[in-house]
Amino acid sequence: MELRLEHVTKRFLDLTAVSDVSTVLDNGVYGLLGVNGAGKTTLMRMLCTLIRPTAGRILWEGEDIFEMNMRYRKLLGYLPQDFGFYPDFCAQDYLMYIASIKGLRPAVAKARVEELLHRVGLYQVRQKKMKKFSGGMKRRVGIAQAVLNDPKLLILDEPTSGLDPKERIRFRNLIGELSQDRIVLLSTHIVSDVANVAKGIFLMKDGKICHEGSMEKILREAPVKVWCCRVSGKEADACLNRYQVANFKTDDQGCELRILSEEKPTADAIEETPTLEDVFLYYFGEKAGNEDAAL
Amino acid sequence: MLRYELKKILAGKGNRIALFLLVVFWGVSCYCAVTDIDVNFTDGQGKSGYGYFAAQKLREAQKAWMGPLTEETVAAVIEKNARIIATPEYNADDAARSNIAYGWMQDYRDIRNIINCAFCEFRTYDYYRINSLTPADAADFYPNRLAALKTWLDTEAKDLYSDEEKAFFIDHYENMKTPLYYTWKQGWESLLEHAAMPQMFLVLTLSFVAAGLFAGEFSNRADAVFFTACHGRGKAIKAKIGAGVLFVTGAYWIVWGAYSLFVLGTLGADGASCMIQTGLGGWKSFYNISYGQLYLLASFGGYAGALFFLFLTMLVSAWSRSATVAVTVPFVLIFLPSVLDNLGSDWMSKLTGLLPDQLFQMDLAVRYFNLYCVGGRLMGALPILFTVYTALALLCLPVCYRVFRRAGIGR
Ligand SMILES: Nc1ncnc2c1ncn2[C@@H]1O[C@H](COP(=O)(O)OP(=O)(O)OP(=O)(O)O)[C@@H](O)[C@H]1O
Ligand SMILES: [Mg+2]
Numbered sequence: 001m002e003l004r005l006e007h008v009t010k011r012f013l014d015l016t017a018v019s020d021v022s023t024v025l026d027n028g029v030y031g032l033l034g035v036n037g038a039g040k041t042t043l044m045r046m047l048c049t050l051i052r053p054t055a056g057r058i059l060w061e062g063e064d065i066f067e068m069n070m071r072y073r074k075l076l077g078y079l080p081q082d083f084g085f086y087p088d089f090c091a092q093d094y095l096m097y098i099a100s101i102k103g104l105r106p107a108v109a110k111a112r113v114e115e116l117l118h119r120v121g122l123y124q125v126r127q128k129k130m131k132k133f134s135g136g137m138k139r140r141v142g143i144a145q146a147v148l149n150d151p152k153l154l155i156l157d158e159p160t161s162g163l164d165p166k167e168r169i170r171f172r173n174l175i176g177e178l179s180q181d182r183i184v185l186l187s188t189h190i191v192s193d194v195a196n197v198a199k200g201i202f203l204m205k206d207g208k209i210c211h212e213g214s215m216e217k218i219l220r221e222a223p224v225k226v227w228c229c230r231v232s233g234k235e236a237d238a239c240l241n242r243y244q245v246a247n248f249k250t251d252d253q254g255c256e257l258r259i260l261s262e263e264k265p266t267a268d269a270i271e272e273t274p275t276l277e278d279v280f281l282y283y284f285g286e287k288a289g290n291e292d293a294a295l
Numbered sequence: 296m297l298r299y300e301l302k303k304i305l306a307g308k309g310n311r312i313a314l315f316l317l318v319v320f321w322g323v324s325c326y327c328a329v330t331d332i333d334v335n336f337t338d339g340q341g342k343s344g345y346g347y348f349a350a351q352k353l354r355e356a357q358k359a360w361m362g363p364l365t366e367e368t369v370a371a372v373i374e375k376n377a378r379i380i381a382t383p384e385y386n387a388d389d390a391a392r393s394n395i396a397y398g399w400m401q402d403y404r405d406i407r408n409i410i411n412c413a414f415c416e417f418r419t420y421d422y423y424r425i426n427s428l429t430p431a432d433a434a435d436f437y438p439n440r441l442a443a444l445k446t447w448l449d450t451e452a453k454d455l456y457s458d459e460e461k462a463f464f465i466d467h468y469e470n471m472k473t474p475l476y477y478t479w480k481q482g483w484e485s486l487l488e489h490a491a492m493p494q495m496f497l498v499l500t501l502s503f504v505a506a507g508l509f510a511g512e513f514s515n516r517a518d519a520v521f522f523t524a525c526h527g528r529g530k531a532i533k534a535k536i537g538a539g540v541l542f543v544t545g546a547y548w549i550v551w552g553a554y555s556l557f558v559l560g561t562l563g564a565d566g567a568s569c570m571i572q573t574g575l576g577g578w579k580s581f582y583n584i585s586y587g588q589l590y591l592l593a594s595f596g597g598y599a600g601a602l603f604f605l606f607l608t609m610l611v612s613a614w615s616r617s618a619t620v621a622v623t624v625p626f627v628l629i630f631l632p633s634v635l636d637n638l639g640s641d642w643m644s645k646l647t648g649l650l651p652d653q654l655f656q657m658d659l660a661v662r663y664f665n666l667y668c669v670g671g672r673l674m675g676a677l678p679i680l681f682t683v684y685t686a687l688a689l690l691c692l693p694v695c696y697r698v699f700r701r702a703g704i705g706r
Contacts, residue, residue, distance in 0.1 A: 048519070073524060073525045080516075086511075087308075087515065088306040100296040101524040101531035
């Protein structure tokens, strides 16, 4: 199994959303990390044949995916970022419908839908209209529909957005189970989603993949040192202005900071090993400093 | 696939409301048809009633005149009328008493109508014309139909038609077999006169369903999953179209069938083989057809119209991706002609006679004196309406398929 991207570019009028992306994916889970507007969704929509690249090619086992057409879609599972469904359908009917348009035979479809409903923990509410589902339940149906046809290429666009921590862990386990013998590409701007499961990581910025490779490689290559130090409240303000601060804890005695910097920020700072989160922050700077990243 | 596509249509809340409204409008249409002014029966005390019992009594009363509508029958009607108008009741000033006289006249009401037609000028109608006739005039009853047409074509309509067109009308008039056969036919008349109602309501309510069929994928943001599915750019779209066709077809024949059964069941189904020329509206028609044949025209015309309007709505919905835009299409197409008609020129009438709403108004379409020349042959609007709109309706489907299939990918 091999998905190869060659100079894939997508331009919208004067905006280049994805710019000259080339890479190769084989078996395993890949994380696509990037801030809002980096071009993750655009890239994924191209991989799903929903839009055509302005330039470049996408090849599955050496064959252009747009020419493969139906044969390619047969191998594909996709959970869109804004996953939409039919509000008046119940989960079971919805999955049966998707199974039918995915070309599953009715008998197979029935068993598969039942199995997946159990797997995502929605069997009890399978007859309930989907518009009455919570956000997490809808996402789970979304994941179930994506894997209905046992896809060789599973593309999940921010599958964890809007999930609470418990659901997120549950989801991570599900991905772990699903990752055998297929390519899973999932995008997120929440580092911890992929930190431990991904075989490869792509850091995307302004339409370009700026860094890619295994987690170790990315951590190794980032020219950043991480320091942990205790400072008083006043000093903390100064640090926040001078350095990129990955974490910030306040207590009675003052503040504990996690600082990204080439040089030692304070005399008593202790160097720590960087995590993917630190690297993400380092590369994407202020933009990534949202509270989500801390989860 | 098809099964779930149909299920999707039926599960939608908006669609359910549309179907509920359809049932309501069906009821309204049935009510209007069976309480038509022509179904009223006035009893010996001068009191009027409508509906099933009125129809029964009226039919009983009119039985006397059933059979070939010969000169003798016409003469007898004129004579009976003359007797009634001489009575003190008829000439009474208070409404209750004159209503009694009206009750005596209702058995020959239908025949009176066409006698009035026959003895008026072509484009006029005088309800009291019969009062000034004598039984001797009956001999002119049939010849007058043709004579009035000829006079009209030579005077008022002189520059409206070419010589071939005039000959076409005269030819068709001469082809009507006389004497006409007269029988109770109120069921068919009411049904056909109000046929536009259930048919247009059907189109208007179902247009909401048809508009959502494709646009719903986009508005629910379900398109991404749909188009990335194996059959998402092929068979699944065909299933959608198939569901649309089945739904429209099913709904149309159920509504139309139920409407027909109700009206004919209430007012009586006899008279299917009676010519439309025995009715006030049909006397001047140059289409020599029976009520049964007109019913078939209305049934299939309505079906062709429903297909055309709703397939077009589906197409616009696939193309515009907006149910709101799509839904306006049938509304505009149905109400536009009445606006155009008010401009009221002969040229305009020729144009509006070919607009798709005519398919729902067969009853009126057979009365228009519009001729069109197609491939060197003269014809009325009906053959054109049927072929053009059926073809356009069917053409919508493959276009729909292509438009929706290309969504997103672009070129
Ligand atoms: N159909 C479109 N037409 C024009 N511009 C678009 C279109 N789709 C995306 N863009 C632009 O392309 C850029 C990349 O968007 P994209 O949705 O791929 O980012 P993203 O990485 O998925 O962001 P997020 O994390 O918010 O989901 C954005 O600037 C966006 O405005
Ligand atoms: Mg996105």
